[in-house]
Amino acid sequence: MSILWRLRALGKSGHRLLSTVEAGTAYENQAVATLNQLGASLERVGGASDHGIDFCGLWRLPSHREFYVVGQCKHYERKKIGPSILREWEGVMSRQELDTLGIVVATSGFTPSGIHAALSSAYPVALVTMASPLKRVEHEPP
Numbered sequence: 001m002s003i004l005w006r007l008r009a010l011g012k013s014g015h016r017l018l019s020t021v022e023a024g025t026a027y028e029n030q031a032v033a034t035l036n037q038l039g040a041s042l043e044r045v046g047g048a049s050d051h052g053i054d055f056c057g058l059w060r061l062p063s064h065r066e067f068y069v070v071g072q073c074k075h076y077e078r079k080k081i082g083p084s085i086l087r088e089w090e091g092v093m094s095r096q097e098l099d100t101l102g103i104v105v106a107t108s109g110f111t112p113s114g115i116h117a118a119l120s121s122a123y124p125v126a127l128v129t130m131a132s133p134l135k136r137v138e139h140e141p142p
Contacts, residue, residue, distance in 0.1 A: 025044075028075075070100055073105045081108070
């Protein structure tokens with residue numbers, strides 16, 4: 001995407017609009033920073049060959065028990081996460097150590113059937129709804 005197009009994208013609002021990839025990456029960074037503020041030690045690992053994992057690391061509880069954590073972020077503006085995404089996540093979790101905690105972070109929350117899929121999973125999974133203040137480009141450059 002050219003600099004000229006980015007300048008046009010500023011438009012009258014004066015805000016820099018982000019592409020879908022940039023918004024998703026920024027959301028992953030925001031999720032990692034937020035969870036780290038809650039006591040985790042996570043790093044973003046997302047990318048084209050991330051095998052479904054956007055972040056990973058350790059989370060030490062006040063009781064000094066540690067969990068290895070892997071997570072995935074879904075930056076959808078309006079779409080709630082349904083059971084198909086959670087079933088895909090189970091595939092990711094099936095390749096992890098037994099005591100790994102999986103976290104799925106989503107901007108728009110989860111459908112009732114998505115929540116049911118997480119609750120009935122054979123793997124420990126936490127569902128987190130975290131809003132995103134990011135702007136996203138809805139159209140392609142000229």
